[in-house]
Amino acid sequence: MTERVYIFDTTLRDGEQSPGASMNTAEKLRLATQLEKLGVDVLEAGFPAASEGDFDAVSKIAAKLERTQVAGLCRTHKADIDRAWQAVKHAGNPKIHTFIATSDIHLKYKLKMDRDQVIAAVVDAVKYAKSLTDQVEFSAEDASRSDRDYLCKVFGAAIAAGATVVNLPDTVGYAIPSEFAELARYVLDHTPDMHRAILSVHCHNDLGLATANTLAAIGVGARQAEVTVNGIGERAGNTSLEEVVMALKTRNNYLPVTTGIHTEQIYPTSRLVSMITGIIVQPNKAIVGANAFAHEAGIHQDGMLKNPMTYEIMQPEAIGLNANKLVLGKHSGRHALRDRLRDMGYDLSDEELNIVFTKFKELADKKKHIVDEDLEVVVTEGILRTTEYFKLEYLHVSAGTSVMPMASVELSINGRRVRGADWGNGPIDSAYNTIAKLTGTHSELLRFTVSALSGGTDAQGEVTVRLRENGLVALGRGSDPDIITASAKAYINGLNRLEYLKANPVQASQQTI
Ligand SMILES: CC(=O)SCCNC(=O)CCNC(=O)[C@H](O)C(C)(C)COP(=O)(O)OP(=O)(O)OC[C@H]1O[C@@H](n2cnc3c(N)ncnc32)[C@H](O)[C@@H]1OP(=O)(O)O
Numbered sequence: 028m029t030e031r032v033y034i035f036d037t038t039l040r041d042g043e044q045s046p047g048a049s050m051n052t053a054e055k056l057r058l059a060t061q062l063e064k065l066g067v068d069v070l071e072a073g074f075p076a077a078s079e080g081d082f083d084a085v086s087k088i089a090a091k092l093e094r095t096q097v098a099g100l101c102r103t104h105k106a107d108i109d110r111a112w113q114a115v116k117h118a119g120n121p122k123i124h125t126f127i128a129t130s131d132i133h134l135k136y137k138l139k140m141d142r143d144q145v146i147a148a149v150v151d152a153v154k155y156a157k158s159l160t161d162q163v164e165f166s167a168e169d170a171s172r173s174d175r176d177y178l179c180k181v182f183g184a185a186i187a188a189g190a191t192v193v194n195l196p197d198t199v200g201y202a203i204p205s206e207f208a209e210l211a212r213y214v215l216d217h218t219p220d221m222h223r224a225i226l227s228v229h230c231h232n233d234l235g236l237a238t239a240n241t242l243a244a245i246g247v248g249a250r251q252a253e254v255t256v257n258g259i260g261e262r263a264g265n266t267s268l269e270e271v272v273m274a275l276k277t278r279n280n281y282l283p284v285t286t287g288i289h290t291e292q293i294y295p296t297s298r299l300v301s302m303i304t305g306i307i308v309q310p311n312k313a314i315v316g317a318n319a320f321a322h323e324a325g326i327h328q329d330g331m332l333k334n335p336m337t338y339e340i341m342q343p344e345a346i347g348l349n350a351n352k353l354v355l356g357k358h359s360g361r362h363a364l365r366d367r368l369r370d371m372g373y374d375l376s377d378e379e380l381n382i383v384f385t386k387f388k389e390l391a392d393k394k395k396h397i398v399d400e401d402l403e404v405v406v407t408e409g410i411l412r413t414t415e416y417f418k419l420e421y422l423h424v425s426a427g428t429s430v431m432p433m434a435s436v437e438l439s440i441n442g443r444r445v446r447g448a449d450w451g452n453g454p455i456d457s458a459y460n461t462i463a464k465l466t467g468t469h470s471e472l473l474r475f476t477v478s479a480l481s482g483g484t485d486a487q488g489e490v491t492v493r494l495r496e497n498g499l500v501a502l503g504r505g506s507d508p509d510i511i512t513a514s515a516k517a518y519i520n521g522l523n524r525l526e527y528l529k530a531n532p533v534q535a536s537q538q539t540i
Pocket residue numbers: 041074076077078101102103104126127128137138139168198261
């Protein structure tokens with residue numbers, strides 16, 4: 028029987044450490060549900076001791092998920108472990124993940140501890156965690172820059188104290204594949220009682236080697252991979268889930284192991300992560316980039332027409348990119364919409380479907396063919412929105428080469444209609460100035476990105492903004508076939524999120540909405 032590699036997803040914890048990634052509790056819950064559907068074995072939901080907001084999100088995810096193991100990360104401090112346990116204990120399958128650094132650089136400069144003190148901290152932490160739950164993982168932060176024999180001693184002590192998984196992180200993305208494989212092999216061969224635990228790996232992508240290092244370690248016997256969807260994460264990111272899973276599936280002849288991932292859920296999950304975090308996937312990204320299955324050159328197209336095996340090592344359907352679709356447009360009904368959404372991985376309640384259906388019809392009036400990317404926007408906007416305190420009712424802009432850019436806007440503010448006009452450096456600037464004046468807000472625009480969600484001149488434009496006001500930071504998203512309207516919607520969405528943060532100090536303490 029082929030051996031199983033466990034997939035430990037840390038999109039909600041290490042992924043959320045990406046600069047600019049931010050998710051509110053409702054979005055985290057939605058993503059956690061999708062990750063369970065994707066079939067991840069372990070879902071690291073957050074770092075409960077970090078803030079009330081993180082604790083709240085981890086607790087809610089734990090209460091919702093039954094099958095998937097839900098892990099909470101914590102330092103070796105007893106108070107951190109207690110907090111992690113309080114958050115994950117409601118899960119059907121809870122796990123405590125405790126860590127401490129083992130490299131001399133971290134010991135000397137960061138922890139100010141010696142090697143024996145670190146081992147004592149590991150033993151106390153793992154024993155205590157084990158008194159709370161059977162499932163305990165220990166990670167040796169900065170393992171790839173640690174002394175190998177010391178590392179094996181630490182892992183041996185963790186296993187003796189009850190750890191069921193020991194994790195080898197390449198925390199700063201320093202390792203080279205052959206070197207990392209050698210390290211994993213060394214740990215497997217020299218850690219006392221290693222057979223009683225699973226060896227996990229957790230790589231970062233600072234040198235663009237996270238997937239290669241992960242596969243190299245799996246090749247010598249690591250049996251858990253810690254990954255994030257789209258490879259988001261601290262600095263250059265983590266190993267990407269889709270790359271590891273599809274490499275193991277496609278090259279099963281070379282690496283004969285399996286995962287429990289339902290690969291046809293990969294694409295919907297990738298889109299959801301991108302929509303929720305506002306982090307756009309680069310077009311040439313392996314597996315999930317817009318060009319990953321596109322063939323442009325004539326010789327390639329000729330080969331594809333003669334036999335797709337000439338240039339295609341994976342089929343797009345395998346990751347959930349479905350070629351065979353009913354065309355959805357303004358004449359489509361709820362059944363066709365529900366069917367398509369199910370194919371894309373969205374199982375909506377009747378109430379959610381009604382919300383999405385109304386938005387779908389509004390869009391279909393403006394756009395002839397509705398493609399999957401449009402539906403994802405409609406679903407995300409329809410069911411993951413915050414309360415609309417400010418709502419865009421009307422927008423008119425005039426701009427061009429010889430006119431002063433002007434915008435006229437009508438908003439409803441908590442149900443009350445207000446109107447105004449202002450000018451700016453361009454149509455978007457004038458719309459933003461008018462909206463700021465009408466709402467009486469003074470936010471600073473930290474980031475503004477525009478992308479097209481599908482091909483063609485009637486493609487939906489998606490705008491993401493990041494706003495800061497009085498120390499609070501919020502993300503706003505908007506989409507529309509008209510890019511100026513999409514920009515106004517994104518700005519208003521961001522302002523609504525700032526209003527929500529002002530009214531919800533728990534979320535504000537975490538600044539994740
Ligand atoms: C590689 C990784 O991804 S590690 C995980 C990174 N994630 C996070 O840091 C989550 C967000 N963090 C936070 O919210 C905060 O850092 C908190 C709440 C966890 C801690 O905040 P503070 O108590 O103010 O400490 P601060 O973050 O400034 O410093 C960390 C302290 O923990 C110590 N520490 C760091 N890692 C560990 C560990 N694994 N076990 C024990 N102590 C540790 C540091 O040495 C430092 O101790 P010191 O205060 O005695 O110098």
